Amino acid sequence: MMFVYQILTHTPIWVWILFAYLVWQGVQAMHPRRAPVWRALIVPVVFIVWGISRIGFGLQDNNWPLVAWIAAALALLPLGVLTPRPFDVDHKTGEIIRPGSAFALVRNIVVFSLQYAVGVISAIDAGDRALATIVGRAISGATAGYFIGSTIALLLAYRRKRATDA
Secondary structure, three states, X not given: OHHHHHHHHOOOHHHHHHHHHHHHHHHHOOOOEEEOHHHHOHHHHHXXXXXXXXXXXXXXXXXXXXXXXXXXXXXXXXXXXXXXXXXXXXXXXXXXXXXXXXXXXXXXXXXXXXXXXXXXXXXXXXXXXXXXXXXXHHHHHHXXXXXXXHHHHHHHHHHHHHHHHO
């Protein structure tokens, strides 16, 4: 129990703020809602930036973490493009209208948990640090790739739906 307490108390405050925000966004997504397109891009941008920030250019002794990041990003980018979430557009306001779904909450918690676990492993066990670095970069790349793909899908669908009414 002390081990878990030490992990939790040594986690930076910004991580808990981010977690609270992602859970809050996921809970909000469970209800039908309207939002400007820029607001629908906040969570994807958070995950894309978080994923890119973990690349660590020039910080590793070998290229495997970068290769893992790129491979995972390229593998999940098409998944993000091919699995768009449904929405309609209010053509008067330009807002998107989304039905409620638990998908965002589950996705946010899973991605956060994976990133958090890799961070904890990297901080605790130097012996596992090399493997954790490669796995962490792969998770970050997959996250960034998926959200880049889903952002592309959202913007293309939004543009197409806006043009339909014009």
